[in-house]
Amino acid sequence: MNRLWVWISIVILGVVLIITLFPFVLRNPTFHTILPSPKPVERIPFEEQNPEFRDRIEKRIWSDLSRNLAVGAVVGLIAGVLLTRWLVAPLQQLEKGARAVAKRQLYYRVPVRGSKEMRSVASSFNQMATELEHQEILRRNMLADVTHELRHPTHILQGSLQAILDSVYPLSMQEIDRMLTQTQSLTALLNDLYELALAEAHELPLYKQETDLVALVANFVETIHPLATQMAITLKTEFPSMAINNNVDAPRIRQVLQNLLSNALRYTTEAGEINIVLTRTDISDLISVRDTGTGIAPENLSRVFDRFYREDSSRDRNLPGTGLGLAIAQAIVQAHGGWIEVESAGVNQGSTFTVKLPIQG
Numbered sequence: 001m002n003r004l005w006v007w008i009s010i011v012i013l014g015v016v017l018i019i020t021l022f023p024f025v026l027r028n029p030t031f032h033t034i035l036p037s038p039k040p041v042e043r044i045p046f047e048e049q050n051p052e053f054r055d056r057i058e059k060r061i062w063s064d065l066s067r068n069l070a071v072g073a074v075v076g077l078i079a080g081v082l083l084t085r086w087l088v089a090p091l092q093q094l095e096k097g098a099r100a101v102a103k104r105q106l107y108y109r110v111p112v113r114g115s116k117e118m119r120s121v122a123s124s125f126n127q128m129a130t131e132l133e134h135q136e137i138l139r140r141n142m143l144a145d146v147t148h149e150l151r152h153p154t155h156i157l158q159g160s161l162q163a164i165l166d167s168v169y170p171l172s173m174q175e176i177d178r179m180l181t182q183t184q185s186l187t188a189l190l191n192d193l194y195e196l197a198l199a200e201a202h203e204l205p206l207y208k209q210e211t212d213l214v215a216l217v218a219n220f221v222e223t224i225h226p227l228a229t230q231m232a233i234t235l236k237t238e239f240p241s242m243a244i245n246n247n248v249d250a251p252r253i254r255q256v257l258q259n260l261l262s263n264a265l266r267y268t269t270e271a272g273e274i275n276i277v278l279t280r281t282d283i284s285d286l287i288s289v290r291d292t293g294t295g296i297a298p299e300n301l302s303r304v305f306d307r308f309y310r311e312d313s314s315r316d317r318n319l320p321g322t323g324l325g326l327a328i329a330q331a332i333v334q335a336h337g338g339w340i341e342v343e344s345a346g347v348n349q350g351s352t353f354t355v356k357l358p359i360q361g
Contacts, residue, residue: 090114090122097125106133138306149189153182192324196307199331206249206335208360213244213253213285217278220257224265232270238277246285247360252332256340259325260289260353267351268293284338284359290352296344304342305330333357 093110100108106129112122160179163169198204221237228235264274268291277288296304307327333340337358344351 090118094121094125101129101132106136153185156182192328196324196328196331199335204331204335206252208247208249210245211248211250213246213278214239216250216253217257217276217287220254221276224261228265231265233265233268234273236273236275238275244278244280244285246357248336248357256329256332256355259329263325264289264291264293267291284356287355288352290350292350295347295349296351297347301342301344
């Protein structure tokens with residue numbers, strides 16, 4: 001009984017009954033007693049001269065009026081019930097959708113129909129369900145990837161320790177160094193996961209101060225230049241002649257540069273080129289890292305910042321890094337109120353990552 005369409009139907013029925021009964025109330029003699037009597041008119045109406053004609057006309061009028069009101073009431077009631085059911089149907093679909101999402105059936109979508117407002121609500125619901133489904137897929141993939149990344153070094157450590165205990169390997173400094181490398185990989189992965197969790201929870205601590213971005217980027221490029229030279233990769237820079245000051249957390253921005261340039265070096269082949277460009281617009285500072293590397297397929301551009309994502313998992317599984325660098329870089333930039341974008345013309349066409357930091361005093 002406590003349904004919206006039932007209540008609306010009851011209201012419509014009440015309105016129809018009032019409209020239907022109101023003329024009969026007016027015809028009731030007792031009703032006229034509470035109304036002021038009209039002033040007498042000094043003439044004899046035609047109806048009083050012809051009482052039979054008056055009664056016949058009055059009966060005919062009330063008969064037609066009663067019949068029309070009854071038909072109108074039935075038609076209005078039926079139309080009202082059908083109309084309310086039509087109006088409430090999208091809400092019932094939304095109710096089913098909400099129950100499905102509550103049961104983790106994130107694939108459920110409601111039909112987009114009804115009035116403009118109902119269509120808007122249905123579209124928003126479907127968009128929410130799509131995002132929840134996407135996040136659930138990311139969560140499952142992350143769980144699988146974390147398990148994979150943790151399993152590899154722990155298996156190596158366990159195997160090495162078991163071999164030492166079984167006297168298969170001697171307890172040498174070389175073996176200890178190899179196990180230390182694996183523990184360092186585990187530590188790096190756990191630290192990256194911790195930072196990413198803080199960033200996504202909007203709890204990443206930032207210690208902002210006025211920083212010259214030109215000096216910051218130039219100094220970092222100098223530190224990574226020997227590695228690029230060793231890999232036969234050319235580093236080029238384009239900086240303005242004047243200082244560009246912005247209120248940022250310098251170590252965090254340096255970490256973003258580290259992740260972006262490490263990614264560029266990882267996917268740029270020998271004799272390739274990486275350009276680092278720093279510019280200022282009216283509202284933001286732009287740091288671009290453009291490489292001539294393997295590029296990114298158009299269908300994969302939206303997944304670049306996903307955790308543990310690699311363009312070709314079978315090919316890149318043995319490359320250094322935890323697979324969280326770009327996700328952490330994005331989280332740090334967003335914590336500064338900015339955003340990061342990626343562009344690529346396709347496979348083997350290189351890629352460009354652009355960091356946009358809003359100008360803050």
